[in-house]
Structures are given as C-alpha cells and as structure tokens.
Amino acid sequence: MPAAVQHRRTRLARTLAVAATGAAVLALPLIGSTSASAATTTSATTAAKTAAGYTNNLDGWIRESLAIMAEKDIPGTYNGIYRNVMRESSGNPNAINLWDSNAAAGIPSKGLLQVIDPTFAAYHVSGTAYDPYDPVANITAACHYAQHRYGSIDNVFGAY
Structure with a gap:
C-alpha cells in the first residue's frame, strides 16, 4: 500500500477516534444528569434519618x-x-x-x-x-x- 494511502487511513482512524471520544465526553453529562436526577428525587423523598429523627448527613x-x-x-x-x-x-x-x-x-x-x-x-x-x-x-x-x-x-x- 502506498505511503500516501496509509497516511490517509491513519489520519482517518485518528479523526474517528477523536470524534468518538468527543461524543462520549459530551454524552457523559447527559447520562450522569439523568442518573443523578433520579437519585436526587429518590433521596429527597426517602431521606435517611438518625434514631433521634435528624437527617443522616x-x-x-x-x-x-x-x-x-x-x-x-x-x-x-x-x-x-x-x-x-x-x-x-x-x-x-x-x-x-x-x-x-x-x-x-x-x-x-x-x-x-x-x-x-x-x-x-x-x-x-x-x-x-x-x-x-x-x-x-x-x-x-x-x-x-x-x-x-x-x-x-x-x-x-x-x-x-
């Protein structure tokens, strides 16, 4: 395979890897916020209490x-x-x-x-x-x- 073609393939692979990484990084806050939102709702409605009735925090x-x-x-x-x-x-x-x-x-x-x-x-x-x-x-x-x-x-x- 000619060097020019191999260089283009390597460059394409790197570009796709960077794009995929960028997409994953952008998606993480969305995934995290959905999970955190559900967790916050659950903890807010069923907040743990100490034996004396105070919040357990x-x-x-x-x-x-x-x-x-x-x-x-x-x-x-x-x-x-x-x-x-x-x-x-x-x-x-x-x-x-x-x-x-x-x-x-x-x-x-x-x-x-x-x-x-x-x-x-x-x-x-x-x-x-x-x-x-x-x-x-x-x-x-x-x-x-x-x-x-x-x-x-x-x-x-x-x-x-």
Missing part, C-alpha cells in the same frame, strides 16, 4: 449534637462545629489520620473532628454511641473537650 449530625450539647451545658454553635469539621475531615465521618505524631504513637485521630481514642474516652458524652466514628458521638465529645480546653469549639481555629 452532616447537617443533621451537627443539629443532633447541638441538641445533646444544650442538655449537657456544652457550649458551641453550628458555625463553629461546621468550620472545624470542614478543616479536620471535610465532613467524612470515617476519616482517619495515619501520618501525624498521634498516628506514629499508635493512636490516630478519627472521625469528623479527628479525636484520638483517649480524648474520646475522657470526653465521651452519655447518650451518644461509644464509637469515635459515630458522627454525633464524635462531634459531641470533641465539643466537650474543646469546652474544657478552649471554652468552646467556637474558639478553635486550628488543629487542637
């Missing part, structure tokens, strides 16, 4: 923690908790720090507010799960600790 966990904190006279606000959660775990209740000095000592920080096990044990609040990965227990214990160390979680603006 960061907003609900903070609100449930604030209700428990109010009963136990532990200070803190939604904004103070939210700010610290975003800095510590980005809202992931299963976050674990495996690289800092606590982790090197065998006691990694865990959960939404990155509490180590001894701190969780010392500041656990009755009425919450005894599990540092439980979002409400983690928030409430961390706020209890912050109350004793800083006056309130609202006074914490960095690693604590």
Whole structure:
C-alpha cells in the first residue's frame, strides 16, 4: 500500500477516534444528569434519618449534637462545629489520620473532628454511641473537650 494511502487511513482512524471520544465526553453529562436526577428525587423523598429523627448527613449530625450539647451545658454553635469539621475531615465521618505524631504513637485521630481514642474516652458524652466514628458521638465529645480546653469549639481555629 502506498505511503500516501496509509497516511490517509491513519489520519482517518485518528479523526474517528477523536470524534468518538468527543461524543462520549459530551454524552457523559447527559447520562450522569439523568442518573443523578433520579437519585436526587429518590433521596429527597426517602431521606435517611438518625434514631433521634435528624437527617443522616452532616447537617443533621451537627443539629443532633447541638441538641445533646444544650442538655449537657456544652457550649458551641453550628458555625463553629461546621468550620472545624470542614478543616479536620471535610465532613467524612470515617476519616482517619495515619501520618501525624498521634498516628506514629499508635493512636490516630478519627472521625469528623479527628479525636484520638483517649480524648474520646475522657470526653465521651452519655447518650451518644461509644464509637469515635459515630458522627454525633464524635462531634459531641470533641465539643466537650474543646469546652474544657478552649471554652468552646467556637474558639478553635486550628488543629487542637
């Protein structure tokens, strides 16, 4: 086959590959939006709730923690908790720090507010799960600790 014909075939194949890739890229948002729309509708109508009736997401966990904190006279606000959660775990209740000095000592920080096990044990609040990965227990214990160390979680603006 002459080189000119082979070059045209290669060029045609590349053009078709690029066109197919472009079509796939353009189609993905359409496919994703259809799926996401269906998922959003389903989750909106059947939103999971905690045992206390709060939504089973960061907003609900903070609100449930604030209700428990109010009963136990532990200070803190939604904004103070939210700010610290975003800095510590980005809202992931299963976050674990495996690289800092606590982790090197065998006691990694865990959960939404990155509490180590001894701190969780010392500041656990009755009425919450005894599990540092439980979002409400983690928030409430961390706020209890912050109350004793800083006056309130609202006074914490960095690693604590």
